[in-house]
Amino acid sequence: MANTLSKFFNRLFGAEQGTPVISPPQAAPEIVAAPKAAEPVEKAASEPLIAVHQAEPVLAPDTPANNTANTEKLIAWKPVLPVESLFFDWIMGYPGEGGNVETEQTVMQALYKLLASDLNDAVIVPRVPSVIPQLLNSLRSKTISAGDLSRQIVKDVVLVGEVINTVNSALYNPADRINSLEKAVMILGEEGLRLVIAKVAFRPIINLNAGQFTRRAAPHIWAQSEKCAVACHTLARDMDPFHAFLTGLMKNVGLIIAFRLLDQTCEHGKFKYSPAFQPIFSSVAATLSYRIAQRWEFPEHVILALQQQAGGRKAIEWSPLGHLLHTADLIAKMRLLVNHSQLNSSDKKLRLGLNPAEVSCFDLLNEIQLYDTTGVQQHPEAQT
Incomplete structure (x- = not known):
């Protein structure tokens, strides 16, 4: 994992272009020990005993x-x-x-x-949907076409929905609803697609019910x-x-x-x-x-x-x-x-x-x- x-x-942060990344440290940060709950505490309810x-x-x-x-x-x-x-x-x-x-x-x-x-x-x-790392890598290519990107995006139904909803939002405000994935990809451009991909990657983490x-x-x-x-x-x-x-x-x-x-x-x-x-x-x-x-x-x-x-x-x-x-x-x-x-x-x-x-x-x-x-x-x- x-x-x-x-x-x-x-890939998301562009490490392949030289952006520095660091590995996790060998030692975890110092943690303040919590107090022993078994000991009786004679304090008012407004003064709780918490390990700060x-x-x-x-x-x-x-x-x-x-x-x-x-x-x-x-x-x-x-x-x-x-x-x-x-x-x-x-x-x-x-x-x-x-x-x-x-x-x-x-x-x-x-x-x-x-x-x-x-x-x-x-x-x-x-898990990160398998199509997302592939898409991010493709976005770094200067020769990738909107059609090629569309064929990758269509593999992930959630990503398709996000792309279509985004280009039909108030920001882009199209005269008619856009249902063509290839046209949506062209309108969003590289930066817009990166934001969509980031949202798809993070939403399951945030919305854990x-x-x-x-x-x-x-x-x-x-x-x-x-x-x-x-x-x-x-x-x-x-x-x-x-x-x-x-x-x-x-x-x-x-x-x-x-x-x-x-x-x-x-x-x-x-x-x-x-x-x-x-x-x-x-x-x-x-x-x-x-x-x-x-x-x-x-x-x-x-x-x-x-x-x-x-x-x-x-x-x-x-x-x-x-x-x-x-x-x-x-x-x-x-x-x-x-x-x-x-x-x-x-x-x-x-x-x-x-x-x-x-x-x-x-x-x-x-x-x-x-x-x-x-x-x-x-x-x-x-x-x-």
Whole structure:
């Protein structure tokens, strides 16, 4: 499985053209041990005992793409509104309303156990459709025709559906519905096809339906992943926009796995959790994402960007892609919360601290779908 995924993502990221990839490290990142649940704890319900996961401080490697020594230090944007906690409550389907010490400890112990394990054995990752690596390799050829690509795409019914639906979306807005696969491939072009292929590859990972927690959260997590990927693609400056797009899609892989663990550890589909639970749960989920990216042999700068989302005790020396992912993730969360009436779009606090391009991206994410990156990039404010 690891081999198949590694080959797929090497092609996806263009490793054959010299893009550096790194193998998984020999040692797993340091994991903070969870407290022993057997010992009696005399604390109020509002002060749960949770093992706080502290990721190791992340420093950008000394490479031309990430070296910030001679450039302005990147500062992470902090929204005025509690976007992270609001988004977590929303995908959980209810507010925490306090905390249950025993349940929180059970959940965190299960997450730490997973982090300490071999993720290839512990996590069920869907197989990449066999046609996808072949297609990605073909896209690198300058002599491949639309007809040749169509004959490869037709082997995968899901991919056919995505291609046809995309060219008939509001972005392309054809006068008449397009049902010809070859014509659809010509309209999409290379970049459009790569985005379609990425979506087909990631959707089964994000949309793993299991128990009540995952069924409730998965649609929202996938919607946020799409918008985060679009925001990364749109706001990418001096970096590969497709790499940024894929980093945005990868951000929530660990989160969906963490929700699957909730299904396994919580018998009832609901429990009381404290304000301290959300940031710890999210940090471990972010660590899972970057650990999986290591297993799949993503490029080094992508792994670094994902690792930085887990936070740590010390201030992070943000890499350009890590800084971009942090901002795009929050913008996408705000957009979903506004669209679902959890936040007021007219609240001026939403946009405080964002630059004009980021504000424009937030506003336009209201309408666009996964492939509608062109509309955002052509907006005049997005170029300032």
